[in-house]
Amino acid sequence: MDYTPHTEEEIRAMLERVGAESLQDLFAHLPREVVNPEIRLPEPMPEWAVLEELSRLARENLPAHKAFLGGGVRSHHVPPVVQALALRGEFLTAYTPYQPEVSQGVLQATFEYQTMIAELTGLEVANASMYDGATALAEGVLLALRETGRMGVLVSQGVHPEYREVLQAYLEAVGAELRTLPLEGGRTPVPPVEEGVGAVVAQNPNFLGALEDLRPLAEAAHRAGALFVAVADPLSLALLKPPGALGADIAVGDGQVLGLPMGFGGPHFGYLATKKAFVRQLPGRLVSETVDVDGRRGFLLTLQAREQYIRRAKARSNITTNAQLTALMGAMYLAALGPEGLREVALKGVAQAHRLRSLLLELPGVSPFTPEPFFNEFVLRLPRDPQEVRRALAERGLHAATPVPGEYGERLALFAATELHEEEDLLALRDALAEVLA
Amino acid sequence: MDIPKDRFYTKTHEWALPEGDTVLVGITDYAQDALGDVVYVELPEVGRQVEKGEAIAVVESVKTASDIYAPVAGEVVEVNLALEKTPELINQDPYGEGWIFRLRPRDMAHLDELLDAQGYQTALEGEV
Numbered sequence: 001m002d003y004t005p006h007t008e009e010e011i012r013a014m015l016e017r018v019g020a021e022s023l024q025d026l027f028a029h030l031p032r033e034v035v036n037p038e039i040r041l042p043e044p045m046p047e048w049a050v051l052e053e054l055s056r057l058a059r060e061n062l063p064a065h066k067a068f069l070g071g072g073v074r075s076h077h078v079p080p081v082v083q084a085l086a087l088r089g090e091f092l093t094a095y096t097p098y099q100p101e102v103s104q105g106v107l108q109a110t111f112e113y114q115t116m117i118a119e120l121t122g123l124e125v126a127n128a129s130m131y132d133g134a135t136a137l138a139e140g141v142l143l144a145l146r147e148t149g150r151m152g153v154l155v156s157q158g159v160h161p162e163y164r165e166v167l168q169a170y171l172e173a174v175g176a177e178l179r180t181l182p183l184e185g186g187r188t189p190v191p192p193v194e195e196g197v198g199a200v201v202a203q204n205p206n207f208l209g210a211l212e213d214l215r216p217l218a219e220a221a222h223r224a225g226a227l228f229v230a231v232a233d234p235l236s237l238a239l240l241k242p243p244g245a246l247g248a249d250i251a252v253g254d255g256q257v258l259g260l261p262m263g264f265g266g267p268h269f270g271y272l273a274t275k276k277a278f279v280r281q282l283p284g285r286l287v288s289e290t291v292d293v294d295g296r297r298g299f300l301l302t303l304q305a306r307e308q309y310i311r312r313a314k315a316r317s318n319i320t321t322n323a324q325l326t327a328l329m330g331a332m333y334l335a336a337l338g339p340e341g342l343r344e345v346a347l348k349g350v351a352q353a354h355r356l357r358s359l360l361l362e363l364p365g366v367s368p369f370t371p372e373p374f375f376n377e378f379v380l381r382l383p384r385d386p387q388e389v390r391r392a393l394a395e396r397g398l399h400a401a402t403p404v405p406g407e408y409g410e411r412l413a414l415f416a417a418t419e420l421h422e423e424e425d426l427l428a429l430r431d432a433l434a435e436v437l438a
Numbered sequence: 439m440d441i442p443k444d445r446f447y448t449k450t451h452e453w454a455l456p457e458g459d460t461v462l463v464g465i466t467d468y469a470q471d472a473l474g475d476v477v478y479v480e481l482p483e484v485g486r487q488v489e490k491g492e493a494i495a496v497v498e499s500v501k502t503a504s505d506i507y508a509p510v511a512g513e514v515v516e517v518n519l520a521l522e523k524t525p526e527l528i529n530q531d532p533y534g535e536g537w538i539f540r541l542r543p544r545d546m547a548h549l550d551e552l553l554d555a556q557g558y559q560t561a562l563e564g565e566v
Contacts, residue, residue: 149483280478280498311503 064262066425068356068400070377070416071207072133072160072254073262076235076345077420082259082332091328107299110287110324113331117271120234120334121251122242126273128285129327133254134166136270137231139283139317140252141167141199142174143274144227146281146316150198151176156188156217158206159231161405167201183208183408186371190216193224203231204240208370208408209353209377209416211240218247234258234271234330236375238342239350250274259333260326269323269330279303283317345419349376352417352426359430360415363437369412377416379404383437386413392436393429400429439562440467442533446509446549447558453533454509454541454552460516461549463509464537465497465528468562473499476528481517482539488512490548495538497528506538510548516540 006014011023020026027035045053067075085091090105110128117126130136141153153171155164157180164180171178176198181191187210188202200221204212218228229250230243235257237243243251255269256262274282280303288302337345353376360366365383382389386403390413393400404412417426441447445455451469455462470476480496488494493505494514517539521527528536543549553561 280480314503314505 062394062397062399064399066420067262068398068415068417068421068429069402070209071402071404071414072162072256073265074257074377074416074418075262075420076257076259076418078259078261079333079336081336082329085332086325086329091325104299106324106328107287107301109328109331110285111289111299112335113327114287116331116334117234117273120237120242121232121248121271121273122244123248123251123273124244124276125279125282125286126271127282127322128287128324129255129322130252130270130272130284131323132256132266132268132270133160133231133252134163134270136252136254136272137163137201137229138167138170140229140250140272140274141201142170142317143272143278143281143283144199144229144250145174145176147278148198148225148227150196150226152194152197152199153178154181154191154193154197154200154226155179156181156202156206156212157183157407158186158188158208158210158212159201159203160207161407163203163231186210186369188212188217190220193220193226195224197221197224197226199229200226201229201231204243205233205236205375205377208379208404209374209414210370211373211375214243214246214248218249222247233375235342235346235349238339238346244273244275249278255323255327255330258330259336260329267323267326269326271327271330281316284322346376348419349417352376352419352421353378353415355423356415356417356421356426356429359426360433363430363434365437366433369409376418377414379408379412379414381409382411382413384411386411389413389433389436393432396432396435398429398432400433439471440533441555441559443555445533446552446554447561448507448509448552449561450507452506452509454549455537456546456549457540459546460540460542461510461512462537462540463506464532465506466558467532469504470529470532470536473497473502473504475500476525479521479525479528479538481519481521482514484514484517486514488514488541497525497538508541509552510541510543511545512541512543514539515542 015026065075114126114128118124130139145151153176155167155178168178181188186208193200200217202212202214202217204214206212214230221228227249228247230248232243232251232253234253234255251273253271255271260268286302287299290298290300292298334342357378360380361368367381369381370378386401390401390403400415401413404414445453447453451466453464453466476497476499478498482494488508488511490508490511492508494508495506497504497506518537530536
């Protein structure tokens with residue numbers, strides 16, 4: 001079998017139809033160098049020489065290990081046990097465990113993941129994961145709209161702007177209406193919630209890193225008969241009161257901070273947790289524990305009758321698969337650290353971020369933007385264009401100063417610190433920024 | 439298969455029992471048997487206006503989730519709240535305690551367009 005997509009005969013027929021003499025004629029309006037680019041490849045090399053060349057090129061990359069970037073992807077330590085376990089064939093190959101008799105291990109691991117997410121969020125039930133934080137938010141909001149039978153959504157400007165874009169795309173498709181609630185002084189004001197709003201959404205810590213008071217927002221939502229959806233960094237939940245305890249009906253977020261490498265921005269996993277009362281509105285898959293006829297403990301997929309492969313167009317969501325492997329990596333990370341370990345990781349990140357902020361505020365022209373208290377990310381106003389600053393820092397070997405979208409203000413940059421950053425790293429960034437701004 | 443003669447039927451296995459100016463609606467013995475153990479029922483909202491054939495409730499069994507269609511156009515005036523706690527009533531007593539909702543038809547004469555017990559029996563035989 002050959003892989004030629006079109007036969008000579010088909011090409012001739014197509015040319016005839018459009019009135020072109022030849023393929024060259026057809027592409028005549030395109031620049032010559034684009035149509036037939038000259039590809040300059042080196043002479044063939046032995047495999048070992050290719051590998052050597054590739055590692056030489058790789059060494060030219062900036063190490064991203066201790067990046068100060070935040071805003072959705074952060075550099076954290078990934079304990080080697082996570083990678084080692086995740087690469088085991090049992091986890092790596094079991095795609096969708098529809099066959100409980102052969103997938104008990106994967107089902108149990110998924111059940112453990114769901115349990116940990118439920119515990120972290122203070123809610124009763126979590127699904128087997130979503131693709132990432134943004135899709136988890138969209139699915140969480142759709143859940144709230146189904147439950148309330150309303151079509152209005154009120155979202156805080158403190159929710160990650162990219163998450164809001166994804167949400168907008170999902171909501172447009174179902175004809176729901178999204179309204180953004182502007183931040184006041186870096187925080188979400190308690191809004192009047194009009195009739196017809198089915199979901200109120202806020203993020204804590206918010207996009208600027210500031211801690212929000214979720215309880216009054218949840219109360220305002222509930223008074224109007226809407227559900228409250230909280231977006232939360234799961235690592236922050238090691239220290240903060242869980243969204244469930246603050247009145248959230250639905251909690252969503254991104255799991256990258258739980259043991260996933262930065263990996264050029266993917267793959268991540270999203271978590272979605274809610275109350276048991278809404279379990280039939282939950283999209284995606286849910287693993288439950290049961291006993292077999294002999295009373296032995298076992299695990300199975302439940303509420304599948306709502307899933308896409310059974311109910312097709314009437315399914316709760318078009319998400320039919322999930323981020324099984326990366327979600328399990330999150331569970332492995334949480335299990336490896338334990339509640340105390342997670343707390344230590346979170347605490348050190350908070351301490352280093354606060355230290356970094358005071359160091360950077362020593363520099364002339366740098367002013368605070370994120371109100372206190374904040375978590376492990378914060379925004380500063382710089383005296384220069386943040387894009388230029390980020391580039392100049394990269395030239396000095398540092399990944400820092402994520403430019404913040406203009407909707408929040410001018411010349412704003414986001415910084416983050418984690419458990420990886422030691423005092424010398426913080427001082428190095430301050431010195432480099434001092435040079436760049438000088 | 440039990441098919442009472444006092445009511446009307448749809449080809450989609452709903453029954454409709456006239457009571458004054460309303461009709462009680464549920465699913466047939468055949469339907470409950472085909473579904474298996476019913477574990478959840480999603481009831482319509484009282485006051486909802488429905489068209490004939492519109493999906494207005496969902497009966498979920500361990501195997502599947504099936505839509506329940508309005509046998510005639512009208513307004514939902516009552517729902518069987520007992521099903522929220524004990525959905526198995528549909529299996530135990532599909533023509534009695536397992537009723538699902540009560541409709542006030544826009545026109546009672548529309549019921550005549552439905553099947554009678556004999557017609558439903560024939561339809562079932564065609565299906566088997």
